[in-house]
Amino acid sequence: MSEPTKLKKNLTLFDVYAMSTGAMFSSGLFLLPGIAASYTGNSVFLAYLLAGFLILPAMYCMAELSTAMPKAGGTYYFLDRSMGPLMGTIGGLGSWVAVVFKSAFALVGMGAYLGIYLDLPFTITAIILTIAFGAINVFGAKETTLLQRILVTTLVVILIAFCLLGLKETGLVKAFRPNPEHGAFFKSGLVGFVSTIGLVFVSYAGLTKVASVAEEVQNPDRNIPLGMTLSLITATIIYTLGTLVLITLLEPQDLYNSLTPIADAGRVFMGNWPLDLGVVLIVVAAIAAFASTGNAGIMSASRYPYAMAKDKLVPEKLSQIGKFGTPTIAIVVTVLTMIAVLILFDVASVAKLASAFQLLLFGLVCVAVIVMREARIDSYKPGFKAPLYPWLQITGILISFWLIIEMGILAIAFTGMVTIGCVLWYYFYGSRRTTRRGAIFHVHERLGQQRYEGLERELMTIIHDRTQDENLSYEAVIARSVMMDFRYGMYDLAQLHSIMAEKSSEQFDIDAEVIETQFSEDLLQLRPINKGVYIAYQSAEEIEQPELFVMRFGPQAKLALPRLQDAHTLMFLLSPPKPVGLDLRLAGHLAEVVQSDHFEQRWLAAKTDKDMNEVLMRDDHFLHGSVTSFPALAAQIGKLISEVEIADSCLIALIERGGAVMAATPETILMEGDEVAIIGEPDDLKKLQREI
Numbered sequence: 255m256s257e258p259t260k261l262k263k264n265l266t267l268f269d270v271y272a273m274s275t276g277a278m279f280s281s282g283l284f285l286l287p288g289i290a291a292s293y294t295g296n297s298v299f300l301a302y303l304l305a306g307f308l309i310l311p312a313m314y315c316m317a318e319l320s321t322a323m324p325k326a327g328g329t330y331y332f333l334d335r336s337m338g339p340l341m342g343t344i345g346g347l348g349s350w351v352a353v354v355f356k357s358a359f360a361l362v363g364m365g366a367y368l369g370i371y372l373d374l375p376f377t378i379t380a381i382i383l384t385i386a387f388g389a390i391n392v393f394g395a396k397e398t399t400l401l402q403r404i405l406v407t408t409l410v411v412i413l414i415a416f417c418l419l420g421l422k423e424t425g426l427v428k429a430f431r432p433n434p435e436h437g438a439f440f441k442s443g444l445v446g447f448v449s450t451i452g453l454v455f456v457s458y459a460g461l462t463k464v465a466s467v468a469e470e471v472q473n474p475d476r477n478i479p480l481g482m483t484l485s486l487i488t489a490t491i492i493y494t495l496g497t498l499v500l501i502t503l504l505e506p507q508d509l510y511n512s513l514t515p516i517a518d519a520g521r522v523f524m525g526n527w528p529l530d531l532g533v534v535l536i537v538v539a540a541i542a543a544f545a546s547t548g549n550a551g552i553m554s555a556s557r558y559p560y561a562m563a564k565d566k567l568v569p570e571k572l573s574q575i576g577k578f579g580t581p582t583i584a585i586v587v588t589v590l591t592m593i594a595v596l597i598l599f600d601v602a603s604v605a606k607l608a609s610a611f612q613l614l615l616f617g618l619v620c621v622a623v624i625v626m627r628e629a630r631i632d633s634y635k636p637g638f639k640a641p642l643y644p645w646l647q648i649t650g651i652l653i654s655f656w657l658i659i660e661m662g663i664l665a666i667a668f669t670g671m672v673t674i675g676c677v678l679w680y681y682f683y684g685s686r687r688t689t690r691r692g693a694i695f696h697v698h699e700r701l702g703q704q705r706y707e708g709l710e711r712e713l714m715t716i717i718h719d720r721t722q723d724e725n726l727s728y729e730a731v732i733a734r735s736v737m738m739d740f741r742y743g744m745y746d747l748a749q750l751h752s753i754m755a756e757k758s759s760e761q762f763d764i765d766a767e768v769i770e771t772q773f774s775e776d777l778l779q780l781r782p783i784n785k786g787v788y789i790a791y792q793s794a795e796e797i798e799q800p801e802l803f804v805m806r807f808g809p810q811a812k813l814a815l816p817r818l819q820d821a822h823t824l825m826f827l828l829s830p831p832k833p834v835g836l837d838l839r840l841a842g843h844l845a846e847v848v849q850s851d852h853f854e855q856r857w858l859a860a861k862t863d864k865d866m867n868e869v870l871m872r873d874d875h876f877l878h879g880s881v882t883s884f885p886a887l888a889a890q891i892g893k894l895i896s897e898v899e900i901a902d903s904c905l906i907a908l909i910e911r912g913g914a915v916m917a918a919t920p921e922t923i924l925m926e927g928d929e930v931a932i933i934g935e936p937d938d939l940k941k942l943q944r945e946i
Contacts, residue, residue, distance in 0.1 A: 270471060278458055278460040279547070282493065284515070286454060306493065319623060327346060354588065402546055416520065464482065466558060736804065792827075795831060878929070
């Protein structure tokens with residue numbers, strides 16, 4: 255059996271939520287609150303709340319890019335396709351380095367909480383856990399996300415209980431009343447408060463990690479933005495209420511000096527539980543938090559070298575998919591690197607510096623959205639669009655660079671060093687192996703410079719991947735399309751509207767006003783797809799499935815439309831807005847057929863609607879013959895079409911009976927003497943042919 259070449263789409267909405275949520279809860283809640291409170295006092299909860307809002311620009315931009323280009327590698331892929339492989343290399347290698355350090359730090363952080371009950375060496379424990387999580391990642395995304403679900407569910411349930419029981423202990427009013435022992439509400443003034451926001455902002459950085467596994471997410475248009483939003487809401491509520499409980503229950507010095515603040519606060523109101531159960535549960539939650547961050551980190555980090563290897567920016571062996579459908583070599587390299595980091599570095603210090611690089615990437619992702627929008631590539635079709643363009647993106651860029659400056663000179667120096675390292679790698683390795691360019695060349699094209707056509711083809715391929723699972727195949731659209739053949743006369747746009755409106759009402763029950771609105775003179779853009787053949791496509795909320803109107807004009811029929819004097823065929827495609835990109839996918843299939851060898855000869859020679867229909871069908875997805883020529887159908891003559899048993903991918907689309915062609919509906923009875931047109935996947939059609 256050959257090894258798979260593509261990642262499996264195993265991740266659901268809950269998996270997206272679990273990965274984003276698990277990547278946020280570790281040091282941000284279990285280690286950082288004491289340090290943050292020492293800077294700003296009573297207002298620490300407000301710093302966490304505002305930091306949750308500041309992540310919104312990066313989250314919305316990441317969601318837009320993830321739904322437009324749901325490919326492994328996330329940040330790498332977005333920066334590469336928007337600004338070119340040099341920026342992609344910075345985004346890919348830099349993200350990998352940052353996530354490796356952050357994930358290693360999370361696993362070390364487990365030691366502080368395990369140390370409450372067990373005397374274990376931090377580094378050895380972290381190495382063992384790294385190997386264990388790496389093995390789980392190798393065995394498959396399903397197994398990885400099952401563990402992630404368990405860890406995150408445990409974590410969230412315990413933390414919600416901690417917040418609710420803590421607020422019950424303090425009283426809701428008292429929790430929001432400043433504790434005089436912590437000094438003024440803004441202990442170090444507004445400057446100290448703003449610095450604290452920058453400090454705790456990195457607690458939310460894991461939110462966008464899921465973008466690196468977007469290729470494995472089912473229905474990414476819905477699940478990625480919704481999962482990230484639910485995750486951010488959960489994290490913001492728990493961070494805000496959790497720090498309120500801490501600041502109210504703990505003495506200032508106890509909080510400021512604590513490496514286990516959640517456990518210390520738990521002792522105050524759960525310390526009298528039997529068997530110290532309250533504190534045990536908090537330790538379990540902390541272990542789940544650090545473990546979920548480490549587990550999700552290995553999963554997302556390994557997708558960066560995998561995606562870069564596919565583009566030849568790192569050795570191609572890293573792109574190999576193992577027998578479990580995961581990038582095995584990339585995972586192994588990531589795990590070995592984490593082990594080296596644990597042995598050789600002061601992980602805590604370097605992980606904090608790596609957060610600064612993640613902030614740089616957030617800013618660059620906002621730039622990427624601006625580039626993709628301004629490139630105006632037809633095939634850039636995000637299922638979710640970030641609101642308030644371009645102000646949200648500009649705000650995100652400014653927030654990112656402001657926070658980097660707030661982190662100090664060491665953080666800036668580390669970010670610069672990583673960036674220089676990535677540039678050198680690209681110069682000496684990647685630049686010799688790729689000629690690809692980003693969407694920024696399409697912006698240049700608008701300014702009279704050059705563009706890169708390969709990106710448009712790649713985005714069309716992505717759209718095909720995103721929509722191929724929908725039960726909306728090209729062949730089904732062609733099978734029920736309206737074919738019109740005009741031999742004589744002069745036709746203007748008003749007449750074409752009138753004809754389409756009548757046909758749409760008869761065959762599809764589409765209101766005439768929809769046709770007139772969507773294909774009005776203001777909106778109409780007829781694009782050439784071959785000599786004499788033009789297509790216009792629009793999407794409309796009012797329709798549930800795509801419909802096609804095809805008009806062929808004979809030598810004595812004329813079009814009273816400017817710039818279309820050479821046209822002999824017009825196609826009008828109307829699609830629903832979801833799934834995003836379906837209109838482009840169908841138009842692409844039509845263009846593929848129209849540009850095939852001998853199409854014009856066959857098309858102009860077609861005498862009937864059925865003949866025209868067959869010419870537009872892709873040969874390998876179409877069969878035609880008498881019902882008795884297919885033994886599997888001959889045995890079912892007299893049955894309703896809905897009762898006919900045939901391969902799952904196959905569909906009886908058209909029936910010719912008594913010289914008339916009709917669409918096969920579930921209520922149509924299959925009769926002897928029928929000529930049938932069958933569409934389906936090539937393999938299933940070949941089986942039918944072998945039975946002839």
